[in-house]
Amino acid sequence: xxxxxxxxxxxxxxxxxxxxxxxxxxxxxxxTRIVEHFEALRAVPEELLAAGEPxxxxxxxADEARDGSPGALVESNAPGxxxxxxxxxxxxxxxx
Amino acid sequence: MTSEGELLDGPLSALADAVSSGxxxxxxxxxxxxxxxxxxxxxYRAFLSLDAGAALRQADRVDRRVAAxxxxxxxxxxxxxxxxxxxxxxxxxxxSRILAGFVAPDDATCVARLVEAGAVVVGKTNCDEFGMGSxxxxxxxxxxxxxxDPSRVPGGSSGGSAAAVAARAVPLAIGTDTGGSVRQxxxxxxxVGWKPTYGRVxxxxxxxxxxxxxxxxxxxxxxxxxxxxxxxxxxADPRDATSLATPVPDAEAGVRTGVEGRRIGLLAEAESxxxxxxxxxxxxxxxxxxxxxxxxxxxxRVSVPRVSLAVPVYYLTATAEASSNLARFDGARYxxxxxxxxxxxxxxxxxxxxxxxxxxxxxxxxxxxxxxxYHDAYYGRAQKVRALLARDFAAAFRDVDAILCPxxxxxxxxLRAKTExxxxxxxxxxxxxxxxxxxxxxVTVPAGFSDESLPVGMQFIGPADSEPLLFxxxxxxxxxxxxxxxxxxxxxx
Numbered sequence: 146x147x148x149x150x151x152x153x154x155x156x157x158x159x160x161x162x163x164x165x166x167x168x169x170x171x172x173x174x175x176x177t178r179i180v181e182h183f184e185a186l187r188a189v190p191e192e193l194l195a196a197g198e199p200x201x202x203x204x205x206x207a208d209e210a211r212d213g214s215p216g217a218l219v220e221s222n223a224p225g226x227x228x229x230x231x232x233x234x235x236x237x238x239x240x241x
Numbered sequence: 242m243t244s245e246g247e248l249l250d251g252p253l254s255a256l257a258d259a260v261s262s263g264x265x266x267x268x269x270x271x272x273x274x275x276x277x278x279x280x281x282x283x284x285y286r287a288f289l290s291l292d293a294g295a296a297l298r299q300a301d302r303v304d305r306r307v308a309a310x311x312x313x314x315x316x317x318x319x320x321x322x323x324x325x326x327x328x329x330x331x332x333x334x335x336x337s338r339i340l341a342g343f344v345a346p347d348d349a350t351c352v353a354r355l356v357e358a359g360a361v362v363v364g365k366t367n368c369d370e371f372g373m374g375s376x377x378x379x380x381x382x383x384x385x386x387x388x389x390d391p392s393r394v395p396g397g398s399s400g401g402s403a404a405a406v407a408a409r410a411v412p413l414a415i416g417t418d419t420g421g422s423v424r425q426x427x428x429x430x431x432x433v434g435w436k437p438t439y440g441r442v443x444x445x446x447x448x449x450x451x452x453x454x455x456x457x458x459x460x461x462x463x464x465x466x467x468x469x470x471x472x473x474x475x476x477a478d479p480r481d482a483t484s485l486a487t488p489v490p491d492a493e494a495g496v497r498t499g500v501e502g503r504r505i506g507l508l509a510e511a512e513s514x515x516x517x518x519x520x521x522x523x524x525x526x527x528x529x530x531x532x533x534x535x536x537x538x539x540x541x542r543v544s545v546p547r548v549s550l551a552v553p554v555y556y557l558t559a560t561a562e563a564s565s566n567l568a569r570f571d572g573a574r575y576x577x578x579x580x581x582x583x584x585x586x587x588x589x590x591x592x593x594x595x596x597x598x599x600x601x602x603x604x605x606x607x608x609x610x611x612x613x614x615y616h617d618a619y620y621g622r623a624q625k626v627r628a629l630l631a632r633d634f635a636a637a638f639r640d641v642d643a644i645l646c647p648x649x650x651x652x653x654x655x656l657r658a659k660t661e662x663x664x665x666x667x668x669x670x671x672x673x674x675x676x677x678x679x680x681x682x683x684v685t686v687p688a689g690f691s692d693e694s695l696p697v698g699m700q701f702i703g704p705a706d707s708e709p710l711l712f713x714x715x716x717x718x719x720x721x722x723x724x725x726x727x728x729x730x731x732x733x734x
Contacts, residue, residue, distance in 0.1 A: 156605050
């Protein structure tokens with residue numbers, strides 16, 4: 146299938162990425178070529194794709210609390226940190 | 242008395258023995274390795290960071306433990322760690338601008354196990370951004386180069402780890418292998434490299450790319466060295482829910498075992514692989530089969546029919562997982578933030594400035610494959626073919642103990658040869674992604690050289706928990722050809 150620039154823009158918006166017009170047009174061409182190549186998967190007969198043996202059950206670990214305190218590096222790694230919290234742009238405002 | 246330089250060039254066991262016997266010290270070896278690592282950084286951009294102070298403190302601890310009578314399997318072994326694996330107190334950029342300045346809060350479990358066994362972390366190695374690439378050219382900090390020929394790539398994504406071991410800066414490096422990122426650079430740099438059975442080595446402390454594929458592995462110069470690293474790194478870990486709790490198979494005993502009577506299957510689809518095989522790779526594949534036959538193995542051909550679909554399956558499922566895993570990089574809690582006037586604009590600005598072109602391409606491909614209207618046709622179908630491929634492997638292992646195929650369809654290629662053609666770069670992974678899709682272990686071993694004196698690696702793939710046998714096959718190839726341990730012209734001293 147052809148991935149046109151409008152579809153690239155929609156997917157970029159879902160992925161929280163901003164693209165320049167040139168990036169978007171280049172990606173449309175590249176992704177079209179990649180996805181068209183990947184359409185070889187359509188040739189696999191349906192009967193072969195029927196579920197095989199069920200996946201083995203995942204063993205569950207014991208539900209025990211662990212110390213999850215992040216340590217001092219969490220603060221120094223943060224772009225913004227104050228009063229024990231990460232600082233981000235205002236999310237809620239009176240006039241929103 | 243053996244010099245530190247000779248020890249760095251020799252087998253791990255001799256190096257650890259020399260430290261354990263007091264013939265040398267971990268500190269002397271760390272100093273010698275750091276001096277070489279600086280050269281490998283300057284010549285091949287193998288390292289993104291070196292920390293002499295931390296390495297020497299770690300070496301001094303090893304010397305104190307040895308003096309107190311502890312026997313350590315990796316006593317004083319200088320170790321390089323790919324920059325997407327955490328080492329406490331040291332930077333982890335994963336080759337990305339978005340993690341510039343990030344300092345890891347603790348050790349990855351595999352690093353902690355290696356350090357506990359006596360290894361000394363010399364530095365963090367260059368890699369493709371978040372492990373996404375087959376040439377190391379997707380590193381935000383510039384490409385690593387191949388010590389066999391600096392005009393060529395070392396492979397990727399663990400290209401810096403491969404260049405560091407090949408250049409003789411360190412005898413052991415670790416990397417992550419999602420679709421071949423340990424094995425392909427090991428092959429292109431003339432090294433032994435392995436990925437384990439999925440779950441055998443903990444993923445705790447690895448910066449995630451695609452969690453149902455990601456595994457830590459190691460690069461070394463011989464099968465015996467690689468097997469020792471496996472023994473140390475493998476084991477259950479409560480901090481990784483997917484880690485295996487079953488007993489770890491004995492790889493060091495396995496590597497000493499012969500291959501007489503073992504059944505090896507030559508991958509029937511290898512020669513018809515899309516794009517073909519480089520003539521040297523095809524010839525060495527045939528010679529390796531002859532050598533295994535001469536060593537007493539039974540050699541047949543075996544088909545894994547869906548192997549030709551492994552690249553599409555991998556690049557739809559791994560990118561889908563990446564689009565989810567990399568959602569955490571939003572500028573809120575760590576990494577390089579691009580300020581915005583709203584939370585959403587901060588997210589978009591940070592991610593758009595912080596991720597490089599290949600990472601964006603893969604996030605978009607994965608988001609597309611998962612998006613409404615396309616999910617069933619792409620991600621859903623790829624998952625079904627992934628299960629079918631795993632059944633193909635299971636059927637093949639009813640007839641053979643392991644499968645042999647080239648690791649890469651070609652030796653190291655020139656820098657920039659494929660950067661304009663992402664699909665061509667993906668197709669270079671044709672032999673490494675199949676075992677990753679099925680969660681199987683695989684080992685690459687140097688088996689010969691091309692006319693341009695570039696190393697060529699062969700890959701053994703086995704059923705789950707067959708690592709000891711795979712190392713035995715690798716050792717048989719080493720003994721037949723003597724290609725392992727050959728020194729590249731660009732080795733440092």
